[in-house]
Amino acid sequence: MKQTAFADIADYMDLLLDAICVVDKSNTFRYVSPGAKRVFGYSPHEMVGRSMFDFVHPDDKNTTGQVAEKVNTGDEVLHFENRYIRKDGSTAHILWSARWSDRDQMRVGVARDVTKQKQLEAEREELIKRLEQMALTDALTGLPNRVLFYDRVKTATARAQRDGVEIGLLYLDLDHFKHINDTYGHATGDSLLKAAGERILGAIRATDSAARIGGDEFVVLVDAIDTPNALSAVAEKICHAMSKPLKLPHGEEHITASIGTARWPENGSTIEELLQYADHAMYRAKRSGGNRVAT
Structure with a gap:
């Protein structure tokens, strides 16, 4: 693909509902696509240069670090879930797919906000519990x-x-x-x-x-x-x-x-x-x- 064509595609990155994140081995964001505003509540310039652990939910930092190390060693990680704290203080449930880029020596990940799905799942589970309780x-x-x-x-x-x-x-x-x-x-x-x-x-x-x-x-x-x-x-x-x-x-x-x-x-x-x-x-x-x- 020509560089000019790639530049044309980059102009439309803000249309992605997901966020593309590039993170180095020190866990610092080096690139974040415009979709970050929808997913994390932060604009890209508010995230680039900061550690991802500045945003990860405290209870998920340990697991997130372990998964990050797996990606650093070349493992492709699909469907990893963790929680981030949005700018407004609310909790976002994030579904990740990530792999290591040997050329750039960076982790490249795609983040999808699944908070609404999680809420619907929780409501459905609560409804099932209530129905079971009513039946029993x-x-x-x-x-x-x-x-x-x-x-x-x-x-x-x-x-x-x-x-x-x-x-x-x-x-x-x-x-x-x-x-x-x-x-x-x-x-x-x-x-x-x-x-x-x-x-x-x-x-x-x-x-x-x-x-x-x-x-x-x-x-x-x-x-x-x-x-x-x-x-x-x-x-x-x-x-x-x-x-x-x-x-x-x-x-x-x-x-x-x-x-x-x-x-x-x-x-x-x-x-x-x-x-x-x-x-x-x-x-x-x-x-x-x-x-x-x-x-």
Whole structure:
């Protein structure tokens, strides 16, 4: 290509959406194309003569230096990402392609601003997380729903079988919930259910898992029962926590719960069998007056 033709092309470098950067071995910018203003927020003359590390995000300097050394030794680097601090203080996500020029003894790199794509990716990931949470949690209490609870029980039973330990299930039904809900309205009922979920969480161990599976029914996975009384101890603790007075818009209420227990593998080998056993035990507790645990 003739030099005059190259000069003609150079006149249109400002049309490039990307920025072409030439950097020496000391990591100093020797040439930056006009696209730098769009990518970095700095004009070329503000960058030329300065170290690239003056602009690189502090958390990315170490990795950027390592990649720069790879290019200096002749490796071609494609699709390397790092972050730069723009002139306005914002963070730019940059996608680089670079190679070493033996003739010029310089690194030549092309920088593309992918900040918007990164933001869209983050928003999409956040949306997926929210959708997953909506699919696996109870909207009112924030507790796991039946789907997530079943999955946790399956995992726990597999682990218990491997380790040779027992696990337990608790089935809870709030006493006289229908009366409170019908008398004072659904808003009060919802407040009561939220409070019940919080009290259950506060009473169980960190290794246990609680879920709301419908209406005023809650279940608890009691993981790794290591003593004969461990399951009933957790259930009694929940009973005690639930019976404390609760302030509601219309006044103070005393919430109680009937709780049934089941042990794996003694009372069932499947989730359905365990829940059925615990459910029957819960109804025995309710028929005995409620606010108690039945096994």
